[in-house]
Amino acid sequence: MHEIGEPTHKRRILLADADAFYVAVARLADPEGAGKAKILVVGGSSNRGVVTSASYEARAYGVRSAMPTATARRLCPEAVFVPVPRQLCSEKSRMILETLRDLSPVVEPASIDEFYLDLTGTERLFQGEDLTATARRIRKTLKNQTGLSVSIGGGSSRLIAKLAAKQAKPRPGTDGKGVLVVAAGEELPFMERLKLADLPMIGPQFQERLASHGLKTVQDTLAVEQSRLQQLFGKKTAAWLHDRVRGLDSASVTASSPARSLSHEETFSVDLQSEQDLQREVLDLSYRVAADLRTKGLKARTVTVKIRYADFSTRQKSQTLKVPISADRPVLATALDLLRKHRKQRRSPIRLLGVALSQLSRGPSGPDQLSIFHDEVDAIMESDQDRTLSEVIDKLTGRFGKKGIRRASQLDSKRY
DNA sequence: TCTGGGGTCCTAGGACCC
DNA sequence: TCTGGGGTCCTAGGACCC
DSSP, X not given: OOSSSOOSSOOOEEEEEETTHHHHHHHHHOTXXXXXXXXXXXXXXXXXXXXXXXXXXXXXXXXXXXXXXXXXXXXXXXXXXXXXXXXXXXXXXXXXXXXXXXXXXXXXXXXXXXXXXXXXXXXXXTTTOOHHHHHHHHHXXXXXXXXXXXXXXXXXXXXXXXXXXXXXXXXXTSOOOSEEEOOTTXXXXXXXXXXXGGSTTOOHHHHHHHHTTTOOXXXXXXXXXXXXXXXXXXXXHHHHHHHXXXXXXXXXXXXXOOOSEEXXXXXXXXXXXXXXXXXXXXXXXXXXXXXXXXXXXXXEXXXXXXXXXXXXXXXXXXXXXXXEEOSHHHHHHHHHHHHHHHHHHOOSOEEEEXXXXXXXXXXXXXXXXXXXXXXXXXXXXXXXXXXXXXXXXXXXXHHHOTTTOOOOOOSSSSOO
């Protein structure tokens, strides 16, 4: 908040958001197949998959993201279904990020296909070019450099930029032109046209709660006294809502913050029940997530094992160690311990297992400096031998690929 | 034809400490 | 006799986003 006077000038924030990102990348990955299919659905290929993204032509049939693939097939049997091209998606995302970094002083990735830019203070650099013209220039450059169509929204806050980007989308049946900038001072009229459900972070639950008090649109909410909103939703939520419906959002655009967690999870095509199967999957997930951790030069203190049962109820157990780890063995040992605790509590068929690492830190993998902990260290600790073994495995994997190296099953031994 | 995988942030209770 | 009062860390669950 500015205590004295008005801000000298409004911020100039853009959100660049790739259009139907997964669909577009799937077409680049497979020009002959997916590339030629107008009605295209990208998503989980297994019997239990869901739709990640659908082409506009497929959406016309009612196909939506997060819908079970089976439902999508029923709605639209003539659609072409392809799996998510994960690697190319990561590459394209990185290409967009690098292109944007050449065009803007501050770029913050918000997801695989969304990037916030703060161009405040670039007026002179861009010789007075207005924000709309800048956005069009960036859009054109992105298309040339990455082959992807990216819509850009702009305004005085992240919230306005995000909402504008959604309206800028060149969807059939709308007048989206790929770029929409809300001029300074026009925020309120822009917001007044929206429903509360259009606002980020107002999901199904909160919508329900708002609707139960007769609040469905931004205009509904603007008409309510702040004291009344406080009665209904509490001080903090009321203040948040007050700002959101006016397009106010003081959050700044900052360079990407370090990751808070890393995880892998898998839904099995058939529910798992035997201890051997479960332990094998936990081993696989643990080694994968630990390898990712080391690739990023990180260490973790907390290991979490997530389980989804056949009835879809989901439970997680976690353990925080005194000392950060990154080697395979201690990650696996902790995860197996958590699996045992889960199984002790409930032994029923399992449809999903996940292993997550959090409490991350930059980790120089040197020798331990543990003497201060004396005897109060965890039972599970990482030894120099653990680290050396993981380093060797990483090097072999790097040289021969994941399929070139296979571990002997270590689960029979009592070492864990 | 039931319901992915990868994240972030928030809350609330209990442990523990001073 | 009836019950301090914070602060921080850990665990579990849940809403939400793409």
